[in-house]
Amino acid sequence: MTKTTKIISALLITSSLLGAGAASASTFSDIEDSGNQAIVKSLQDKGIIQGITADKFAPQKTITSAQAVQMVVKATGLKELPNFSGKSFSSVPDGAWYADAVSIAAQHGLPISADTKWNEPMAREDFANLLATAVQKTGNYPVIMMYINIADESQMKEENRGAVQFLLLTKIAELDKGDKFQPQQKLTRMEAAKLTHAAMQFIKDHKQDNLGKVEQDGDDISTQIVKVNDKVNKVVITKDNLPNPGYGIAVTSIDFISDKQAIVYYRVVQPDPGKMYPQVISKSSAEVYVSSQYDIKVKGVSMRNL
Numbered sequence: 001m002t003k004t005t006k007i008i009s010a011l012l013i014t015s016s017l018l019g020a021g022a023a024s025a026s027t028f029s030d031i032e033d034s035g036n037q038a039i040v041k042s043l044q045d046k047g048i049i050q051g052i053t054a055d056k057f058a059p060q061k062t063i064t065s066a067q068a069v070q071m072v073v074k075a076t077g078l079k080e081l082p083n084f085s086g087k088s089f090s091s092v093p094d095g096a097w098y099a100d101a102v103s104i105a106a107q108h109g110l111p112i113s114a115d116t117k118w119n120e121p122m123a124r125e126d127f128a129n130l131l132a133t134a135v136q137k138t139g140n141y142p143v144i145m146m147y148i149n150i151a152d153e154s155q156m157k158e159e160n161r162g163a164v165q166f167l168l169l170t171k172i173a174e175l176d177k178g179d180k181f182q183p184q185q186k187l188t189r190m191e192a193a194k195l196t197h198a199a200m201q202f203i204k205d206h207k208q209d210n211l212g213k214v215e216q217d218g219d220d221i222s223t224q225i226v227k228v229n230d231k232v233n234k235v236v237i238t239k240d241n242l243p244n245p246g247y248g249i250a251v252t253s254i255d256f257i258s259d260k261q262a263i264v265y266y267r268v269v270q271p272d273p274g275k276m277y278p279q280v281i282s283k284s285s286a287e288v289y290v291s292s293q294y295d296i297k298v299k300g301v302s303m304r305n306l
Contacts, residue, residue, distance in 0.1 A: 028057035059190035062121035125183035132163035246271025
């Protein structure tokens with residue numbers, strides 16, 4: 001090989017390496033905010049979103065219903081249910097790029113239907129309902145029972161209000177400076193990315209860890225084991241289908257029946273008889289800290305047994 005050939009070969013190899021490095025470190029030129037750039041890159045690295053070109057994300061472009069469903073299903077990790085066959089809605093063309101995501105969303109009961117306009121922009125409140133429902137399909141997340149005042153709540157559809165409250169209580173979403181959610185405003189690609197990224201972080205931080213075995217004594221009870229450190233777990237017990245917000249739940253005692261197993265006892269707390277409560281089905285949570293060496297059994301006790 002001549003000296004000239006060696007130089008040309010070296011230049012070609014160097015150019016190739018620089019090109020590969022530039023591609024892997026590339027950013028979208030139409031996203032100026034560094035925080036937004038990091039969010040989009042994180043979602044892109046996970047295969048949840050992509051740009052409209054190699055260097056353009058179009059952050060202010062509205063997101064369609066099809067794009068939103070695809071994004072939410074991927075971000076929350078929902079999968080096709082066993083023994084399912086056939087397509088979900090006749091309004092989804094055979095072979096459509098979003099067909100699988102729509103099918104999975106329908107199987108899990110996400111708020112979509114055959115009447116959904118797949119290629120039309122999605123409103124903020126409808127995306128909120130889609131995202132909140134998907135998040136709650138990934139686990140049982142105890143949420144403080146409180147109401148956040150939303151200045152433009154009257155502009156929301158009734159079926160979306162609970163979802164918006166959930167996103168606000170979990171800090172996945174926030175109101176603007178005027179305490180408004182802007183429910184009917186069309187959602188931009190950047191707004192969808194930020195909400196989706198926040199939802200993924202919430203799931204990561206709060207999803208039940210498989211730490212030890214848990215037994216529980218009722219269909220309306222769910223138990224979450226959260227690792228505090230290598231020696232201690234937090235046991236969160238949630239009781240669903242309580243008659244109204246006046247009812248609560250409290251841990252009464254822990255029985256360490258062996259060096260491997262403990263029983264956490266709880267009871268339902270009755271409402272204050274001197275107060276009036278809205279007649280809405282509610283849920284309540286209680287928590288207690290237990291050594292990580294124990295498998296947990298959760299058991300209810302009646303007032304007579306206390």
